[in-house]
Amino acid sequence: MTAELGAFALALALALSIAQAALSAAARVRRSRVFARAGEGAALGAFLCVLAAFVCLLIAFVGSDFSVANVANNSHTLKPMLYKVAGVWGSHEGSLLLWCLCLTGFGAAVAIAARALPMGLKSVTLASQGLLGVMFLAFAVFTSNPFLRMNPVPLEGRSLNPLLQDPALAFHPPLLYGGYVGFSLVFSFAVAALVEGRVDAAWARWVRPWTLAAWSMLTLGITLGAFWAYYELGWGGWWFWDPVENASFMPWLAATALLHSAIVTERRGALPSWTVFLALLAFTFSMLGAFLVRSGVLTSVHAFAVDPERGVMLLGITGAAAGAGFALFAWRAPTMASGGLFAPVSREGTLVLNNLFLAVAAATVLLGTLYPLMLEAATGDAISVGPPYFNLTFTPLMAAAMLILPAGPLLAWKRGDLKGVLQRLTWAAALAILAALVTLGLNDFRKAWGAAGVGLGFWLVAGALAEVAERVRLFRAPAVESWRRLKGLPRGAWGTTLGHLGLGLFVLGACVETGWKLETAHVVAPGQGFAIAGYDLVLQRAGVVDGPNYLAERGVVTASRDGRLACTVQPERRFFPAGRQTTTEVGLCFRGLSDLYIVFGERRTTADGRPGWLLRAYWNPWARLIFLGPAIMALAGLVSLSDRRLRLAPGKRKELSA
Amino acid sequence: MRRFLLILGAIGCLAAASDPTERLPDPAQEARARALFQQIRCVVCQNESIDDSEAEIAQDLRRVVREEVAAGRSDQQIRDDLVGRYGEFVLLKPTFSAANAVLWLTPLLLLLGAGGWLLWRAHRSPAPIGADALTPEEEARLAALTDDPPA
Numbered sequence: 001m002t003a004e005l006g007a008f009a010l011a012l013a014l015a016l017s018i019a020q021a022a023l024s025a026a027a028r029v030r031r032s033r034v035f036a037r038a039g040e041g042a043a044l045g046a047f048l049c050v051l052a053a054f055v056c057l058l059i060a061f062v063g064s065d066f067s068v069a070n071v072a073n074n075s076h077t078l079k080p081m082l083y084k085v086a087g088v089w090g091s092h093e094g095s096l097l098l099w100c101l102c103l104t105g106f107g108a109a110v111a112i113a114a115r116a117l118p119m120g121l122k123s124v125t126l127a128s129q130g131l132l133g134v135m136f137l138a139f140a141v142f143t144s145n146p147f148l149r150m151n152p153v154p155l156e157g158r159s160l161n162p163l164l165q166d167p168a169l170a171f172h173p174p175l176l177y178g179g180y181v182g183f184s185l186v187f188s189f190a191v192a193a194l195v196e197g198r199v200d201a202a203w204a205r206w207v208r209p210w211t212l213a214a215w216s217m218l219t220l221g222i223t224l225g226a227f228w229a230y231y232e233l234g235w236g237g238w239w240f241w242d243p244v245e246n247a248s249f250m251p252w253l254a255a256t257a258l259l260h261s262a263i264v265t266e267r268r269g270a271l272p273s274w275t276v277f278l279a280l281l282a283f284t285f286s287m288l289g290a291f292l293v294r295s296g297v298l299t300s301v302h303a304f305a306v307d308p309e310r311g312v313m314l315l316g317i318t319g320a321a322a323g324a325g326f327a328l329f330a331w332r333a334p335t336m337a338s339g340g341l342f343a344p345v346s347r348e349g350t351l352v353l354n355n356l357f358l359a360v361a362a363a364t365v366l367l368g369t370l371y372p373l374m375l376e377a378a379t380g381d382a383i384s385v386g387p388p389y390f391n392l393t394f395t396p397l398m399a400a401a402m403l404i405l406p407a408g409p410l411l412a413w414k415r416g417d418l419k420g421v422l423q424r425l426t427w428a429a430a431l432a433i434l435a436a437l438v439t440l441g442l443n444d445f446r447k448a449w450g451a452a453g454v455g456l457g458f459w460l461v462a463g464a465l466a467e468v469a470e471r472v473r474l475f476r477a478p479a480v481e482s483w484r485r486l487k488g489l490p491r492g493a494w495g496t497t498l499g500h501l502g503l504g505l506f507v508l509g510a511c512v513e514t515g516w517k518l519e520t521a522h523v524v525a526p527g528q529g530f531a532i533a534g535y536d537l538v539l540q541r542a543g544v545v546d547g548p549n550y551l552a553e554r555g556v557v558t559a560s561r562d563g564r565l566a567c568t569v570q571p572e573r574r575f576f577p578a579g580r581q582t583t584t585e586v587g588l589c590f591r592g593l594s595d596l597y598i599v600f601g602e603r604r605t606t607a608d609g610r611p612g613w614l615l616r617a618y619w620n621p622w623a624r625l626i627f628l629g630p631a632i633m634a635l636a637g638l639v640s641l642s643d644r645r646l647r648l649a650p651g652k653r654k655e656l657s658a
Numbered sequence: 659m660r661r662f663l664l665i666l667g668a669i670g671c672l673a674a675a676s677d678p679t680e681r682l683p684d685p686a687q688e689a690r691a692r693a694l695f696q697q698i699r700c701v702v703c704q705n706e707s708i709d710d711s712e713a714e715i716a717q718d719l720r721r722v723v724r725e726e727v728a729a730g731r732s733d734q735q736i737r738d739d740l741v742g743r744y745g746e747f748v749l750l751k752p753t754f755s756a757a758n759a760v761l762w763l764t765p766l767l768l769l770l771g772a773g774g775w776l777l778w779r780a781h782r783s784p785a786p787i788g789a790d791a792l793t794p795e796e797e798a799r800l801a802a803l804t805d806d807p808p809a
Contacts, residue, residue, distance in 0.1 A: 235710055242705050344780040356772055364765040371761045379757065384699045386707065386750025393765045521676040616676055 003068050006056030007147040010097075013049035013104065014137040016042045020107070021130030028123040028195075036123050040111035043126055046133060047108035050101045054088070057097060057146055061088050066157050069150035070094060076159035076578050078549035083160055086170035090160045092294060092310075093146035095173055099290070100136050102181035106210070107133060110185060117206060124192035125185070132184050135317045143310050159578035162550065168228040176221030176248060180290070182214020183251060183283040186258070190279035191325055194332040199272035204265035207279065209641055211262060215255045216637030222248050223630040230627075234584035234599050236517070236618045238626060241390045246369040247289030253362035254282040257355045264351050268340035268413060271348075273333040274355070280325045285362075287318040297373060343415040350408035357401035364393045402456055402507065406463020409496055410470055424470055428462035450515025457511060460504025464497050495640025502632030509593070509625025518619040523604040525612035533619035535559045535566060535596060542600075542613055550574040552585075555600040555613060559589050566591065571600035595620040680717075682724050691727045694736060695720060699750050707750055 024039030026032065057070070061084050066072040074094070075087045089098045107129040114122060140146075189207045193199045225248070230238040239245065258278035265275045291297075295311020342348040368385045376382055406428060410421045422429075436455025440448065469475075471493060472485040522530045529538030540556040552572040559566045569587025576583070589596035601614030682688040695709035700716040708716040708723075719740070726736045740748045752758045 237710060240705065344777075349780075352776065356769070356776065360765060360768045360772065363768055367761060367764055371758075375757065381757065382745060382747040383752050383758070384705075384747055384750050385752055385761065386697075386699065386705070388697055388751030389761070392751075393762075397765065397769070519676050521678050523678060614677070 002056045002059045003065070003147040003149060006053045006060075007145060009049045009053040009056065010100075010137070010145070010147070011141055013046045013053065013100070014134065014141050016046035016049060017104070017130050017133035017137055019130075020046055021127050021134055024123045024127035024130060028120055028127065031120075033119070036119055039123060039126050039130070043104070043107045043111040043130065046130075046137075047101075047104040050097070050104045050137075053147075054097055054101050057088050057094060058085065060147075061085065064157065066155070067149050067151075067153040068146075069148045070146045072150055072154050072157045074160050075157040076549060077156065078578075079159060079165070080548055082167065082170055083165045086164075086173075087160045089173045089177075090164060091146070093140070093144045095177070096136070096140050096144050097146055098173065098177050099181055100133070100140055102177050103129070103133050103136055103184055106182060106185040107188075114206070120196055121189075121192050121203070121206075124195045125188045128188035128191040129185060132188065132321060135321065139310075139313055139317060143313060156578075159549070159576065162574065162576040162579060162581050162583050163232060166228055166232055168224045169232075172221055172224045172228060174221075175217045175224060179214045179216075179218025179221055179255075180248075180251060180283075180286040182210060182217060183255060183286050185210050186214065186255075186279045187283035187321075187325060190276045191328060193276055194328045197332060197335065199265065199276050199336055201266050201269055204262045204275065208259070208262045208266060211255060211258055211279075211282075212637045212641045215252070215259060216634045216641070218248070218252050218255065219630055219634040219637065222252060223627055223634070226630075227627045230623070231586050231588060231597075232583070234586060235616075236519075236597050236620055236623075241368070241387045243369050244289075244293050246365050247285075247292045250362055250365055250369075251282050251285040251289060253358050253365065254278055254285050257358035257362070258282055260351050260354050260358075264340075264348050268342065268348060270338055270340035270342060271352070271355075272336050272338055273329075276333065276336075277329060278355075280322070280329060284318070284322040284325070285366075287314075287321060291315050291318050292369070340414075342413070345411070345418045346416045347408060347411045347413050349416070350404055350411060353404055354401055354408065357397050361394055361397045361401075364397065365390070368393070399456060402460055402503070405460060405500060405503075406466065409467045409500075425463060425466055428459060428466045431462045432456070432459035447515055450511055453507060453511025453515070457504050457508030460507060461501055462504075464501040464504060467500070468497050491643035492640050495636045495643070498636035498639060499633050502629045502634075502636060504629070505625045505632065506629025509622045509627075509629060512622040513620050513626060516621045519616070521601070521614060521616040523606045523612045524615050525606050525610040528606065528612070530615075530617075532617045533596070535561050535619075537596075537598065537615070537617055539613065539615055540568075545572075547574065549578060550576045553600065553603075553613075555587075555615065557587055557598050557600075557615070559596055559598075567596075569596075569598055571598050573600055573602070590624070593622045593624045595623045597623075680720060680724065682728055684728075687727050688724075690733070691720075691724045694723050694727070694733060697737070697749060697751050698723070698740060699748050701744050701748055 020039050020042035023035050023042055027035035027039055057068075059065075060068045060071050061075055062081070064071065064075055064077045064084070066075075070091055070093050071087075074091045075084055079087070087094070089095045107126060110117070110122070110125060110129070117125075186207055189203070189210070193203050222245075225245070226238040229240070230236060255278075258275065258281075261271050261275045261278055264271050291311060291314040294314060295308060297311060340348070368389055371385055372383055406425055407418075407421050410424060411418070432455045435458040436451045439451040439454045443451065468486075468489075471489060472482040474482050477485070518533050520530065520532050524530065524539045526539050526541050529536060531537070536559070538558050538560075540558055542553065542555045545552050545554050552574040554570050554572045556568065556570055558568050567589040569589050571587035572585040574583045574585060575581075584599055587598035587600070589598065595618075597618040597620055599616040599618075601616055604612055604614050606612040682691060692709065696707050698708050698719060700706045700708045700711035700713055700719070702715050703711045703713050706713075706716070708719045723736055723740075726739065731739075737749065746753065752761060754762055
């Protein structure tokens with residue numbers, strides 16, 4: 001019964017989305033408050049219906065109702081509860097339902113929360129959001145219904161891919177979708193701005209909190225995914241330039257550019273059409289990513305539910321939504337006046353450069369992802385575009401952007417004093433160069449790029465701290481005065497500082513981990529061991545253990561340094577009978593910022609003829625920073641979101657300033 | 659239990675490039691081989707290099723590359739051999755050829771084009787001075803509004 005209720009709720013949500021789009025559009029045309037309120041009600045109703053459908057699917061998964069095909073294909077009675085719940089979004093149909101839940105949820109949030117939004121802007125935003133809802137809900141109802149029954153009912157489900165049965169990956173999709181689909185609202189705001197013909201400071205201030213929220217979720221989602229790959233795939237890789245990773249990274253790059261250009265539009269009224277363009281682009285990349293992942297046009301480690309027919313429909317939706325958005329842009333944008341002139345050397349100038357590099361980087365990732373497809377379609381030749389390509393193109397672009405980054409927040413608006421700013425950054429630059437030289441001195445010239453990366457990381461971290469020092473007049477004003485200023489710093493300023501600090505920590509972690517990672521592997525019997533990075537590893541014992549839905553071989557490995565025990569880890573090799581798959585559970589030994597990463601391999605015979613196991617060990621220096629840095633960036637987004645400026649409605653701000 | 663271990667064995671080898679039975683005795687040659695592995699795609703895998711992959715074909719390709727490295731062939735010769743056998747698909751770093759010029763040059767051209775256009779615009783419209791600049795009172799009011807200490 002729940003499945004039928006769910007299917008009904010989903011169909012009702014589609015009808016309400018149609019009503020939302022029609023009523024909101026009518027409200028704008030007729031300037032009618034009644035229609036506007038009705039449209040808002042429909043938006044709320046559509047969200048509640050999708051929520052009801054989602055809960056129905058959740059009940060089916062939690063209760064292992066295998067008469068529902070989706071549950072039978074993706075769940076199993078022995079699966080731990082967390083993964084039964086995560087199974088809801090573990091398939092194409094379920095994740096599409098989650099997508100629709102976010103889409104209508106953001107629409108309902110605007111309908112309820114944004115009371116001070118001008119009526120016209122709000123109606124058009126809700127109409128656009130409603131149209132997007134119609135397309136995706138129709139797609140769900142007509143091609144990807146998660147509530148289809150199955151007959152005969154199987155006694156046991158086929159289980160979720162064991163690689164995906166992991167806490168980090170259970171929360172990865174909701175965060176990722178919160179980000180992807182959060183940009184749908186930004187897209188709708190952009191459409192509304194184009195229809196209304198006004199892109200000004202007030203509009204930018206309306207859009208920025210939603211962008212910040214979506215960006216923070218996407219940042220956290222991507223980071224969780226990378227962290228999962230790091231410890232689950234069994235060899236310590238965390239980013240592969242895989243098409244599906246690129247699909248999540250392109251919206252992130254566009255949104256990062258948008259966050260920065262929206263600041264310029266909000267504060268100075270400049271770059272309005274570029275900001276609107278990016279707002280359209282972020283969700284276009286999200287939809288393109290959904291198409292790439294779900295259509296099967298790209299082969300990838302993560303691709304799921306590949307179905308060409310659905311792919312064509314998704315391409316249609318992407319084309320229709322993005323096409324309409326950009327057509328509107330081409331028609332309306334040229335009439336929008338740009339305010340706020342500025343000199344090349346100014347805060348606006350550095351933000352424009354930031355956007356230049358981010359936009360070219362996003363275009364590069366797009367090109368690298370699609371080029372093999374385009375070439376094969378055009379000439380029939382199959383080529384691969386892998387990590388070496390992105391390292392040679394994307395990395396230098398980002399490095400250049402990071403070189404100028406610390407100067408940005410220190411420069412004044414309109415016309416900056418470059419000489420003065422560089423003077424204030426002297427100690428940061430000195431620290432960065434020193435760090436690079438020391439790194440180079442401790443190694444040789446083969447590590448020159450790694451050393452440059454370390455220098456760049458220190459430059460970003462020191463630059464972020466220099467910005468705070470500058471804002472509080474550290475050492476230039478009395479300590480009491482600096483303290484008072486520090487306490488009075490707006491949350492938005494802390495957001496900037498934390499975001500840039502997190503980026504610097506990420507760069508440090510990524511460069512040190514990539515440049516100085518060690519690895520070794522030996523076949524050892526219990527009692528035997530080997531050394532890595534100054535640690536002595538010993539396999540103490542090995543045995544077989546039973547998990548809830550798997551069998552495992554587990555090794556107990558101790559790591560000691562100078563005879564003192566550093567830690568004991570229990571890496572496993574798990575076998576899942578339901579899907580006949582094997583996974584590795586690595587043993588992670590935290591050593592400060594670095595990881596000792598131990599993988600328990602297959603049975604082998606040791607050199608002295610005893611039965612043993614292949615034990616692989618990696619030393620991943622500063623690997624923690626790779627995940628800590630982006631986590632700080634996501635936090636920075638939330639801190640910035642809590643700023644008083646963004647919480648105050650623009651209308652109220654006008655009253656305050658008058 | 660025995661059945662379980664048999665299945666585990668049948669799933670196959672779970673060791674990538676660092677497997678001790680595969681390694682070359684000479685560390686310099688081994689390092690060269692490892693660097694090459696990262697540029698070569700495991701042709702049946704989904705976007706993995708043979709350095710990372712546990713597939714059988716990746717194991718075979720690693721053996722071939724190690725043998726060729728040990729036999730003293732150059733990186734370029736080894737890559738050419740693999741391309742001869744599997745096509746350009748096997749290289750994770752596409753060659754710089756006429757067909758791939760678009761791929762390699764677009765980022766640079768985009769950067770130069772957009773950067774040049776920005777410079778041209780900045781040059782054309784003179785920097786704001788005089789009437790457009792804020793008066794000290796306006797600066798103070800802006801600072802009060804935005805909670806920023808005046809720079």
